Amino acid sequence: MNDFDPEDLxxxxARAEEMLARVEELRSEIDVAVGHGVAADGQVRVTVGPSGRLTEVELAPRAMRMDSRRLAEAMLRAAQEAQDDVARKVEAVMAGGLGGDLPDDHFSDLLESYEASMEEQLRALGDGQRDTR
Structure with a gap:
């Protein structure tokens, strides 16, 4: 027999609802995260959203004087810098937001005990239905 008390449900x-609310808060914070990257002495500027997708590319007039290969390299470097920037920001939100809210061992034990109790009750119900036939 398990040690699950129905009052623990x-x-x-309540704990699951708290965790879901926190996850929604984190999602909101992540949805507005942006990363910035700069290359070629500020002539190329790139902004990305939380997924790393480019949202803005700015080229200073002097950047247009660069040969195509140097310009492409600068754009790539700025994009990578912006992606790294937003990844750091998203990681910081996740680390700060979930660190203390992850289920502790007691909560996990209670949940396992509840699941075992429900399985046992479902089995008993199934056995009871077979006996009445």
């Missing part, structure tokens, strides 16, 4: 539900 309320605590498990």
């Amino acid at each position: 309320e605590r498990i539900t």
Whole structure:
């Protein structure tokens, strides 16, 4: 037999709701994260969104005087810098936001105990239905 107390269900539900609310807050913070990258002495500037997708590219008039290969390299370097920047920001949000909110061992034990209790009750229900036939 397991040690699950049905009163624990309320605590498990409340904890799960708290965690879901925090995940939604984190999602909102991540959705507005942007990364910036600069190359060629500021002549090429790139901005990316949280997924790393380019959202803006700025080329200073002097950048247009660069040969195509140097300009392409500068754009690539700025884009990579912007992607690294947004990745650091998203990682910081996740690390700061979930670190203390992850389920502790007691919560995990309660959840496992609840699941085992539900499985046992479902089995008993199934056995009871077979006996009445």
